Amino acid sequence: MPAEFFLDTNMTETNNTRKRVAIVGATGYSGAELTAILARHAEVELVALFSSSSTARGPVTPTLPQFIAEPFTMEALLAAQPEIVFLCTPNEVSANLAPQLLDNGVKVIDLSGAFRLEEPSMYPAWYGFDHERPNLLGEAVYGLTEYCNGELKNARLVANPGCYPTSILLALRPLTFAIDREQPVICDSKSGVSGAGKKADLNFSFAELFGNFKAYGVGQHRHEPEIRQQLHLGDRAPVVFVAHLLPVHRGILSTMHIGFTHAMTEQQIADAYQRVYQHAPFVRVLPAGQLPELKNVVGTPRAEIGFQLLHGGRRAVIVSVIDNLLKGAASQAVQNFNRMYGFAETEALV
Incomplete structure (x- = not known):
């Protein structure tokens, strides 16, 4: 060098x-x-x-x-x-x-x-x-x-792609065939402050963020139309996206709440992810009920995805994590x- x-x-x-x-x-x-x-x-x-x-x-x-x-x-x-x-x-x-x-x-x-x-x-x-x-x-x-x-x-x-959309789309796109388009798709994402870039802004200063946690850009975040566009769910399935600032330097954790058109099993969910990501070197899907954490991916080019079925398999919580500066x-x-x-x-x- x-x-x-x-x-x-x-x-x-x-x-x-x-x-x-x-x-x-x-x-x-x-x-x-x-x-x-x-x-x-x-x-x-x-x-x-x-x-x-x-x-x-x-x-x-x-x-x-x-x-x-x-x-x-x-x-x-x-x-x-x-x-x-x-x-x-x-x-x-x-x-x-x-x-x-x-x-x-x-x-x-x-x-x-x-x-x-x-x-x-x-x-x-x-x-x-x-x-x-x-x-x-x-x-x-x-x-x-x-x-x-x-x-x-x-x-x-x-x-x-944007960092938030990457974390959300990787987690949801394999499941869109079963998502109930009459119910809102709720995407709740938390990001480290490096996602805001290096520009000087009081809202992203250490004094404002240390020991704090807040939502921002509700209904106005420019990643929302990107997520809607790439999910291909149509106009009937409203996407509700809320971004939050974590008092950490880097990393994104997104939690998605979705409903299905019919009851799904853990094996069906696992199979859906397997079909898409079996040859993807930078996407890891965890066993059912095991949820990812930021520390697993910060400093790596990898996404991790976990899920938990609810309400007899009619709903699910999907959690994904990425490093916003790398995979994002x-x-x-x-x-x-x-x-x-x-x-x-x-x-x-x-």
């Missing part, structure tokens, strides 16, 4: 077949995790790291001092000649940058919400901006890796990258 890594605009093409990769937003929490993963990826040549700021230059993090993020300009990014760019940038920034990169023949994996929703009309209400390239919403592959079959191999643009962001992005290029899905992740 080099003593210092930074953009070299005089960099020449190497003789190997590794993919030339750049990251914009490398100094954020997810961007730093992504940098660390890709730095050990056998098939990657990191050709450029940028902060999402146009002025700051410095280490990606104090723990990765050898990796220097440069001030971002599109000219500098294109000069590095990447084949693919990971965008760890705010929603509107990604919405602006991704089309420019695609127009220059560069593939994009976007970790923001800029391309997750299918309907352009939803962006003003949920994200606060009008989408200038709505045609790309139909092209973007929604990168919930375990549900991407062959789409990633030909993708130019991948919309990495960086490691899932690398899973998608690996599938795009036909690499082992576990490359750089185990």
Whole structure:
């Protein structure tokens, strides 16, 4: 590993077949995790790291001092000649940058919400901006890796899922065939504060969070339409999503309350998960009645799912846990990258 890594605009093409990769937003929490993963990826040549700021230059993090993020300009990014760019940038920034990169023949994996929703009309209400390239919403592959079959191999643009939706969708999608669509699907999620990013905000300060626990964004959280869209339950099944802030750095625990159209057995639930995840290296389903905990997954690229049947099998509580910065962001992005290029899905992740 080099003593210092930074953009070299005089960099020449190497003789190997590794993919030339750049990251914009490398100094954020997810961007730093992504940098660390890709730095050990056998098939990657990191050709450029940028902060999402146009002025700051410095280490990606104090723990990765050898990796220097440069001030971002599109000219500098294109000069590095990447084949693919990971965008760890705010929603509107990604919405602006991704089309420019695609127009220059560069593939994009976007970790923001800029391309997750299918309907352009939803962006003003949920994200606060009008989408200038709505045609790309139909092209973007929604990168919930375990549900991407062959789409990633030909993708130019991948919309990495949100952290809360990842925890919820992995737990519920195998069961949608039996969910009663006349009953609300209640999704109660708790996240560590790193999910809010590095921006200065009193609500996310130590003094406000230590010894505290609170709900936020009720009825207004932008992950709610993403969850509804990807569950494919139709309009009759209302999704109630409530996010909470835990006074911990990282991790998400989601508890889902669902009803079934008919009584289900523990074996039927286990079989449904087995059909979907038997070959999924980063999803672990626990035995019936055993529920996952944050400590099982923090610092790992893995999701864990547990369930408990209630009311004679007519209802269930499903619990899932992920690391919001890894399976909820960086490691899932690398899973998608690996599938795009036909690499082992576990490359750089185990």
